[in-house]
Amino acid sequence: MHYVDAINSDFVRRAYAVDMVLEQRSLASLLVFAGSAMVALTGVAQAVLFSSTDAFADGIWTQLIVMCGTSSCATIFVLGLLHNDLDKYYAQILERQEEAQLEARRDELTGFGNRKALIECLSDARSDLPTAEPVSYLGIMDLDHFKNINDTLGHEAGDALLQQVAERIQAVAKSKAKVYRLGGDEFAVTFLSCKLKEVLRICSEIRSRILDEFLIGQTQALVGCSIGIAKTDKRYQESEWLRRADMAMYKAKNGGVGIAFFDKSMELEAKRKTELSLRLTRAFEEKENLSAKYQAIFSTDKRIVAVEALFRWFDPDFGMIATDEAIKIARQNRLLDQISLFVAEKAAATVSEAADLALCVNVEAIQLLDENFTRQLYACLLENGLDPIRVQLEIGEADFVEYADQLVSPLSRLVEQGFTIAVDNFGSSNASLTHLKKIGVKAVKFDPSILQHARESDNPTVLKAKTNLAKSLDMVVTCKGISDKVDEDLAMSAGCECLQGFYYGRPDAISSFTTHIETINSMAAA
Known part of the structure; x- marks a missing residue:
């Protein structure tokens, strides 16, 4: 018996070349052995039986070819006997193909199409x-x-x-x-x-x-x-x-x-974002068109107690890119770490020379989950002469809501290194101050909408309640969005300890900011 393997695009066929036996019981042998590898025919003959891999296990043959010209009648006779099996076999093949096609187009988890x-x-x-x-x-x-x-x-x-x-x-x-x-x-x-x-x-x-x-x-x-x-x-x-x-x-x-x-405007916006993504990546590679500006944070006695370092990007063709848009592009292109390290490096040396001045750096939760980034930030500050004990890391409230459990361990390590952890834009989501206290938050910066609501409703109750709660948890409270004297009075009457906003000046370059700090603080001391 000779064994041959052949493959086509539909299935594997196995071919068996069988030497047939001369004997008088050919018909009986045929009936007994039809569908097996031994088929007895009258006369000296050779036959080849074909089957698929699956069908072979069931004894279903797809074709029989007799290798003898005088045995054509026997071939027809055998094929006739196998006709019913062949119909069954092909029906099974079609059914399996349909099932396979359905499975290939079906999502296993939901049952929906994929x-x-x-x-x-x-x-x-x-x-x-x-x-x-x-x-x-x-x-x-x-x-x-x-x-x-x-x-x-x-x-x-x-x-x-x-x-x-x-x-x-x-x-x-x-x-x-x-x-x-x-x-x-x-x-x-x-x-x-x-x-x-x-x-x-x-x-x-x-x-x-x-x-x-x-x-x-x-x-x-x-x-x-x-x-x-x-x-x-x-x-x-x-x-x-x-x-x-x-x-x-x-x-x-x-x-x-x-x-x-x-709509078509999305097409234009998508092209713009693609181009800006390439340009921001190139700007970091070439260290061009990037800068950091600083906004002062005041105490209620009008002294500058901290500065917030802010990223700025000016493109020669697109002009000054809005900070929110720049951050989104950086996030999509995994450049957030580079932004945080860039502003930290630019600010650290200057802030370290001003005694008792704290530096506020914006970070996102996803960055803090990466130990490599936190190590780089720590090293960057020390290399530029600023002790992390004077650095406040500000994380948006929405991030605390989304990553609350995952942040516990990273925040614990950062607190041990001396960093102060602050929740930024508090009031924009549904974070619990009590929970934030448990995971190491020491400062809270109110979202400008809280102050705006107090002013528009002429009712500072919510502002006062949030301030009192934060202070009861030993958190330092900063009120953002101070735009004029009315805002300042509202924030101070509510008990906020620090004030930030355009009323005190817009973010400025570090060269002029240093002089500004000295002037303001000397006036406050006088």
């Missing part, structure tokens, strides 16, 4: 195939704060959350839309023959349901979502539909609006 299924759906819709779904709009949805759930509760909890999210989306989508999971916490929705008004209604309801509390085991979890929508214009490729919906989603996320519809 990215491959979405691409095929969009391609069919664009080609106007008879079987195509009438996709009128495409939505891309991304969960907010999902990473925090994964990091704090574990991946199993994250998977459970995604399954609950999928159920809520499907409950809204029903027959009007079809949902796909693209991977991670990203979903896509194809809207079927929907007008824009209906699309916005569905998206609004999906977002509303996602914002409701989730229960994972015994733990309550909160996430949000951002949705971008694009029209499926057949003048463009389906890849362009996806790109546009994706741009709209990032607009919704970064703008904090929740839902955004693609």
Whole structure:
């Protein structure tokens, strides 16, 4: 018996060349052995039996070829006997192929179609195939704060959350839309023959349901979502539909609006960001067009007690880039560490020469989770003559909410090194001062909206209550956003210990700032 392996694009075939036996019981032998590797035929003959790998285990043969011209009748006879098995075999093959195709297009966790299924759906819709779904709009949805759930509760909890999210989306989508999971916490929705008004209604309801509390085991979890929508214009490729919906989603996320519809301005904005990303990277490489400015922080007796170092970037073609935009671009290009180290280095030498003056440096939680960055920052300050005991690291309240548990260990190490930890823009999110105290926060800077509310309502109750709570926890309170004497009086009457705002001057270059400090403090002392 000779064994041969051959492979084609559909499946592996095994071929067995069998020497046939001369005997009178050929018919009986044939009936007994049909489907096996030994088939007896009348006359001297050789046959080759073909089977797929799976079918071989079941004894199902796909073809028999007799290698003898005089045995053609026997070949026909044997194939006739195997006809039913062949039909069964091919039916199994087709069924398995269909199952494999379905599985290849299905997300295992949620049961939704996956990215491959979405691409095929969009391609069919664009080609106007008879079987195509009438996709009128495409939505891309991304969960907010999902990473925090994964990091704090574990991946199993994250998977459970995604399954609950999928159920809520499907409950809204029903027959009007079809949902796909693209991977991670990203979903896509194809809207079927929907007008824009209906699309916005569905998206609004999906977002509303996602914002409701989730229960994972015994733990309550909160996430949000951002949705971008694009029209499926057949003048463009389906890849362009996806790109546009994706741009709209990032607009919704970064703008904090929740839902955004693609428009041409996003295209221009995307091109601008791409160009600025390249230019900021180049600016750090060449150490050009970057600077640091400083804003004074005053005590209630009008002395400068600290300075906040602020990053500034001037591009020759685009002009002065707004700080918020520069920080976003830096975040997207992993340049935040370079910004923090840059302003710390620029400020440290100057601040170290001014006795009793503290330096405030803005950082993000994600930076503090990286031990390499905190080591670099510590070394940078010492190299430039500034003891970390005179440095206040300011972290936005939203970061404390999102990374509360993860920050415990890094903040503990930083406090041991002498740093003061402050929560910046307090009042803009839902952080608990009591919890912040437990993880090492020693100072709080109120969001300007708190002062604005006190002024507009002519009621400083909230400002006073927050100030008293912070001071009861031994936190130093700074009121930001002081724009005139009225603001100053409100902040001081509420008990705020430090004041910051344009009323005392805009951020200035270090060269003129040093003189400014000496002048102001000498006047206050007099």
